[in-house]
Amino acid sequence: MTANLILEDVYTAYDKADVLEGVSLEARSGEITCLLGSNGAGKTTTIRSILGLTPPRAGNIKFNDAALTGMATHRIVGLGMSCIPEGRKVFPKLTTEENLRLGAYQQTDEKVIQQRIAEVYEIFPRLEERRDQLAGTMSGGEQAMVSIGRGLMSAPKMLLIDEPSLGLSPLYVKENFKIIQRINERGITVFLVEQNVRQTLAIAHRGYVLSKGRVVAAGTPEELRANEEVHAAYFG
Known part of the structure; x- marks a missing residue:
């Protein structure tokens, strides 16, 4: 790749x-x-x-x-190429999983979409716990996870x-940078x-x-x- x-x-x-x-x-x-x-x-x-x-x-x-x-x-x-925009920009009235699905808008195979969602939940277990929660009700750190997860859904x-x-x-900043490093280690x-x-x-x-x-x-x-x-x- x-x-x-x-x-x-x-x-x-x-x-x-x-x-x-x-x-x-x-x-x-x-x-x-x-x-x-x-x-x-x-x-x-x-x-x-x-x-x-x-x-x-x-x-x-x-x-x-x-x-x-x-x-x-x-x-x-x-x-x-996929972009994680400044300020996260989640869709507040959609659930975590609905937000993630929007990142795979060019993919039509439901099996592939499910597989990518599973991979995002592997990186962000907290998002799986909140899969049905409206993104607008989540903390800033959790919204950042949704934004990064959505960016990964296109398999960039x-x-x-x-x-x-x-x-x-500061706690979420540190966690976010660790996650970015882990994503890079995945290739x-x-x-x-x-x-x-x-x-x-x-x-x-x-x-x-x-x-x-x-x-x-x-x-x-x-x-x-x-x-x-x-x-x-x-x-x-």
Whole structure:
């Protein structure tokens, strides 16, 4: 299962003002690659560019051998990419299991859907206990599990995860990062967008730091921790 993602000199604009300015990065198959940066750095715009929601005005994006530039979002998802959006965004008036089923909307074989639901419950036993509970009545941490589980229902090659620690208690943040690591160990490539630098670098294989729409640092977690600018900004 390969899942290489490459961005080459990507420029993305809103209302003619560039948010991303020449972003180049690579998420390698089988690894957790992180994109770090403060609010407004362009992290979510990077995800929107990859998924074709806000198409870049210049540059190239490739997933395996496919050129994503100009491709419709549903076709990009069909290539094996799944996104866990910022803020979880569960369907509050649907049950846990109904939310999960929505993640398998491209799958028509009920046996396959049941098998994938069973795999999600294996990762998140708490969700099986709450399979008939309305997602809107669950805690923030449980909703995060529903969101990740729904993302896994398409059997993705790559998961794009946007700010998984946002709004969660420290206990759930720690649990979420362990879960992301376990998902990666199952063979799913992860592109993780985060502000929580310490937790992210503890599980990532490689990372990039984004500032004002530009990549200002790249390397292994050890290299990023040793980078003076990164250390001053995040560990000072």
